[in-house]
Amino acid sequence: MSDIALTRPVPVTSEPPLARYLLIGFAVIFVALFLFAPLLTVFAEALRQGWAGALDALRLPDAQAAIRMTLTIAAIAVPINAAFGIAAAWAITKFDFRGKAFLITLIDLPFSVSPVVAGLMLVLLFGANSTLGGWLIANDMPIVFAFPGILLATLFITFPFVAREIIPVMMEQGRAEEEAALTLGASGWRTFFTVTLPNIRWALLYGVLLCNARAMGEFGAVAVVSGKIRGETATMPTMIEMFYNEYLSVAAFTLAAVLAMLALLTLLLKSLLEWRHADLLAATRRH
């Protein structure tokens, strides 16, 4: 009797305990070596000369200009992509028209284009050697090596984030609620703000969060388009590269640490959203 009670049977749908412990141990070590070690290195290298060194690095005019540039770009690019995402989701999920699948593929396209190629496209389109670019420069509206180019590059890279998060959610919710609101006499805008928006708010926030993280951290496309003019068109990631190549290691890693903290904050908020509102997010129900 007691023998049976003491030996816990191994369930047939799991691995033997030894295999389980080995796999868990292996997974933890793998994550520690490949994910945590690089993250810790950022902070360790930033603090190599103590807090004073890191704070001095943040006071460098080039670093401050880069931080301002990155914040400005994100402040403009994220709302544009959010507005685009909502408009695209409304058009795609509330109406039936031809070519919808193709349109969704086009929206996802920037995910599979190399950031450097994205930058190259903008240089070819708006650079001084193209007709359009030459005309824009002649009229004092340069795009490449200037603010608009960085903005367009960031928009391209972050393009699908909001749309692909809210399209599946709105698709699943259907049109009945909006149609009921209209029948009851609500205007189009009122229907959107009181019926649609509350339904998609967590998915929208989730998409905005990911969009913002990528917008602030984009490197390849911005490096190509911005010309990396310090104090003028350098963003935080491109400034990190310049500091690093000049052997200003502490300055490079301090800026990197600021971005790493932003990444950690993003992960924290993202996890909170996933735990509390998993049923209202598309990402957590992906197949």
Added chain:
Amino acid sequence: MRASILRSPSPLPGFGLSFGIMMTVLSIVVLLPIAALLGRGLMIGPEDLWDMLNSRRIWSALTLSFRAALIASLFNLVFGLMLAWVLVRYRFWGRRFIDAAVDLPFALPTAVAGIALTALYAPNGVFGQALAPLGIQVAYTEVGIWVALVFIGLPFVVRTVQPVIEELEPDLEEVSATLGARRIYTLRRVILPTLTPALLTGFALALARSVGEYGSVIFIAGNIPNVTEIAPLLIVIRLEEYNYDAAAAIGIAMLVISFAMLLAINAIQVWSRRRIGNV
């Protein structure tokens, strides 16, 4: 009424406005730039395009980008599957923490990952010093590129496979065990086939991302022409020389590779949907 051939009627308002905003932003941000690259390719012409691509340096860079992405994605296929399995099936202290951390490569800017990995694996770095006695040099070799791409690609495999493991029917495993299959046999013959489509999709997504990756690679690669110089870096170099045609040629080659992979991903998804039914 006008658009009735192209679109079915709907009582909801705002089609014109939302469709207009969508097409305007899509055209300016995505379609025009892509058209500019392809148009440049047409202006150069296929023969000159091929002549420009037909050099040892470009060939080395393109094959390096593809080979390193393939090796790193295969590595991620194995370890991503293991990680996803452990995260879904086992309960242990810190599981949620590790689950959240898997997305770190999505959230951490590539340039930050690049300099951090370089500092770790450089000859005077923590890992670099530990590996030196074994005769392994990671930083400034092709192995360094693999390490960076493993970092970048890992979440793609884990996040694609994880939901499929979560929805596996326990019945199948029970039946298999009841019929006398040993656990390892059940894993290999019952579970693995069910996960194959998701694994392939995750692998393809990681591969597509890794081929074009720039920020995390250029710091650790050493960037020696013909040896550790990746294709995106070669585009940057050509642009800095104002050699736009050569840059466009490499860019078009990479775009073709990207499109091919996008098609492959779609084909895998269609195939898996047909194979497993409407999951």
